[in-house]
Amino acid sequence: MYVPDKIQEIEILMRITMKQLKFIQHSFIILTLFSISLFISCNKDEDKLPDTGAVKIISLTATDTVLKAWYDTTDIKVVATGDSLKYKWECNHGTLHGSGITVKYMAGECCVGLNTITCTVFNDSSSVSKDINIRITSYFEH
Amino acid sequence: MLHTILLSACFLFCFQAFTYGQCCSAGNPSSFSFTDNNSLKTKILHVSSSYKYGYSGKYYAGSEPEDVSFTAPASYSFIDLKAAYGISKRLTFEASSGYFFSKEQQNPDPYPSDIGYGLGDAELNVRYRAYKSVTKHIELTASAGIRLPVGVFDLEKDGVKLPITVQPSAGSFVYLAGFSAAKTFTENKLKLFSSIFMEFPQLINSKNFYYRYGNLYNLSISAAFPVHKLLNPGLQIQAEIREHATREDEQLVEASGYKVIILSPQIESDFGNNWSVLVYTDLPVFRYFNGMQLANSFKAGIRVSKRINLG
Numbered sequence: 528m529y530v531p532d533k534i535q536e537i538e539i540l541m542r543i544t545m546k547q548l549k550f551i552q553h554s555f556i557i558l559t560l561f562s563i564s565l566f567i568s569c570n571k572d573e574d575k576l577p578d579t580g581a582v583k584i585i586s587l588t589a590t591d592t593v594l595k596a597w598y599d600t601t602d603i604k605v606v607a608t609g610d611s612l613k614y615k616w617e618c619n620h621g622t623l624h625g626s627g628i629t630v631k632y633m634a635g636e637c638c639v640g641l642n643t644i645t646c647t648v649f650n651d652s653s654s655v656s657k658d659i660n661i662r663i664t665s666y667f668e669h
Numbered sequence: 670m671l672h673t674i675l676l677s678a679c680f681l682f683c684f685q686a687f688t689y690g691q692c693c694s695a696g697n698p699s700s701f702s703f704t705d706n707n708s709l710k711t712k713i714l715h716v717s718s719s720y721k722y723g724y725s726g727k728y729y730a731g732s733e734p735e736d737v738s739f740t741a742p743a744s745y746s747f748i749d750l751k752a753a754y755g756i757s758k759r760l761t762f763e764a765s766s767g768y769f770f771s772k773e774q775q776n777p778d779p780y781p782s783d784i785g786y787g788l789g790d791a792e793l794n795v796r797y798r799a800y801k802s803v804t805k806h807i808e809l810t811a812s813a814g815i816r817l818p819v820g821v822f823d824l825e826k827d828g829v830k831l832p833i834t835v836q837p838s839a840g841s842f843v844y845l846a847g848f849s850a851a852k853t854f855t856e857n858k859l860k861l862f863s864s865i866f867m868e869f870p871q872l873i874n875s876k877n878f879y880y881r882y883g884n885l886y887n888l889s890i891s892a893a894f895p896v897h898k899l900l901n902p903g904l905q906i907q908a909e910i911r912e913h914a915t916r917e918d919e920q921l922v923e924a925s926g927y928k929v930i931i932l933s934p935q936i937e938s939d940f941g942n943n944w945s946v947l948v949y950t951d952l953p954v955f956r957y958f959n960g961m962q963l964a965n966s967f968k969a970g971i972r973v974s975k976r977i978n979l980g
Binding site for chain 1: 737739774776777780781783825826827828829830832877878879880914916917920922923924925960961962
């Protein structure tokens, strides 16, 4: 009588161990998938340097803030203070040309609306960004 | 051993595509070649690589070319690698990704061209053979898939980010769905295909960007008439509709979306041990563009493929 009871006890223990193993296996799969999804949807903002106040944007101005699609262009200029400054430019719609403190912005018919141009000024210790909005009107508007 | 290596290489390639994490843009050129639509037999691996070139030279407003005072054509040069595997007699799994040698948008004088290049997005598809009649030579296949925005999306030049139209990635997930029917006539070997494919791009929502490309619907009817093993000509007619894109506050982008009818002549040659080469071109015969847009003039491509039995 003693031996079968012991076997039953071992069986129960094995079932519990199997359940734990399955739980660990499932957790591992979920964790792996979660890590992959985190890796895929990486956040570009993490790359930016902290704003320590060393760099300061004084002004971000455009020669014109309303442009006709495929027809007009505008010069956008940034004035900033700080040591060994570097500049990054991006826009949500349209095209930027140039580099450094001045770029030229233009856009096509697909970009009609209020568009945002972002300038980031940075050096080895800090980074500051500022936006300017430019409205693009239709090529067909008179 | 060779088969195992090839299979591993394909799946490694697919997994590698996942390792590029990006955030947002306009994506891989779509391909609706009719030879890709059917399910594969169990344990058949179909590996192919295509080179595609597309050129857009004229602006269209509605269905007429618009006479603009500047020239700003666009073009792309793209290569892809695709692997499809017959998991069972009904299910086929397919994975693909590609690389843009160039994605160029010329600008009016005196401004230089914007040129993007790099890894494009990855695509995963499952095809399900819903019906097959050996006596009637009819096959119906449904497919579903996803395009993953794993390609390059942050290209810049001298600190200035390039426009999204030349970034290799579409910048968002794209859901894919399709249905195709194939019929072979035994008396003259004529093959008829009909298919409908849909793309549902998801919202690109990043710090500086909020945009959703319009859904795409492609309906095609194709016929192939095998003359010889080395000469298998086909003709496909496609009707394609792209809906309007939307931007911030759900504003409709007026100059987006189109309706086109495309004629696609193609020649396929089988040679060697299950090798095949396909040459095709897409020629638009009718175009209607909302607002005013740069319209595709032609696309052309060549695809080399190999069918391997792993059973």
